[in-house]
Amino acid sequence: MPRANEPGRTVSSRLWDLLFAFDPNNTELTLADLVRRTGMPHATARRLTLELVEAGALERTSDNRFAIGLPLWRLGTLAPRAETLRRAAQPFVEDLYTALRQHVQLAVLQGDQAVIIERLSAVNAVGLTSQIGGQLPLHCSGVGKVLLSHSTPAFIDDVLAGRLRRFTPRTIVDPAELRGQLASCRSTGTVVVKEELSEGAESVATRIVDGRGKVVAALSVVVAAGSIKLQAAVPSLVASGLGLSRSLGWRPGIPIRTS
Template sequence: MPRANEPGRTVSSRLWDLLFAFDPNNTELSLADLARRTGMPHATARRLTLELVEAGALERTSDNRFAIGLRLWRLGTLAPRAETLRSAAQPFMEDLYTALRQHVQLAVLQGDHAVIIERLSAVNAVGLTSQVGGLLPLHCSGVGKVLLSHSSPAFIDEVLAGRLQRFTPKTIVEPAELRRELASCRSTGTVVVKEELSEGAESVATRIVDGRGKVVAALSVVVAAGSIKLQAAVPSLVASGLGLSRSLGWRPGIPIRTS
């Protein structure tokens, strides 16, 4: 694909480049930031950014930076997969949060990452670097491992053959060990992750299944390392996962399949 400043790029593709320059860690960007992150000439970035502001897709902040506009945010809330899951999951997540008073989060597969589509968090819960809308690696997060384990063998091979980043000393990056863990997750529907993504944070995650037996999401609880016994949280988490799966049409006897 040509770079943003090369001929052959359509106007619409350059507009998308500007919008996708924003992410959970960069919610406000200057014009210089946008030009640098997209590779566009400054004049082109300025002209297209102002068009997005006029359309309501971007908004100008008080310090002359830019952020995603309310009109675009409202459009994003109409995404059927995320909104259906979020609505169905809300009562189950609230029950888990009430019982455990920790982070409770829901994630789906997006490309080669897990994306968080909902989270409930206690004020004193362990600090996390990711936010709602943020991406998590598949090989070392609880929700990521659940989603990866129920993906196709070809996709698993692709992920494990790639660069497996070591985020902490406890991150598992050996493909053979990860394959064993993924096989166990497919069998049990749950996985426990201890300080692999963030030091001081542990999680337990379970699968969410729809009426066709397809794993469509993962539900997890994230706690401060050593604050509770994770195995004690498994029954409540699994019960919530089964309840949410039933609300999506799954019933016992429907075989759980991989993508």
């Protein structure tokens, strides 16, 4: 990836470098933080940051830091793959959460990651660090395996040929074993993942399908490992997933596509 201060960088890409310097652990940054995180000259960073404030993409906080601004948030609410799906899913996610009192997550595919677009978390459920807008790896999270298994063969080959990080001793990193699990998930629509991403956490995930049979998202429940809660969660998760898919226009008999 080219550095932000290379002469060939466009103004546009520098603006995005500044915006993408913000992350869930750094929602408020000083100008000095922005200079350090982007590698831009101070004068350039200052000029472009002020342009971003002018446009409403950034706003100043009360202690003279910068944060993502409300106009940019409003633009984000127009993203069909996030907010439209989030609104459709809200009643199903809430009902599932009310029934189970465990973490419930909805995620979509973005690049080689699963992005969480909605989640409800019980205060006393197993600890998880991810949040709305956060990313999960495809090869070892419940939602990730569902999304990966319904991708094109070429995309699956690419992911399996890449680096499969071992997060715990139980993370499946053997491509052949992973292919078997993905084939099973493609056939049933559901996958159970036991402590592959973090020790102490198990999840079950199911596919969400639209009216054209396209898998557009994955819905999951995460529980503490070793409890009997996982078996109890499967039927309600599958029912909620089918309900959400039906609300998106899917009907039994519409064939599931890989895309």
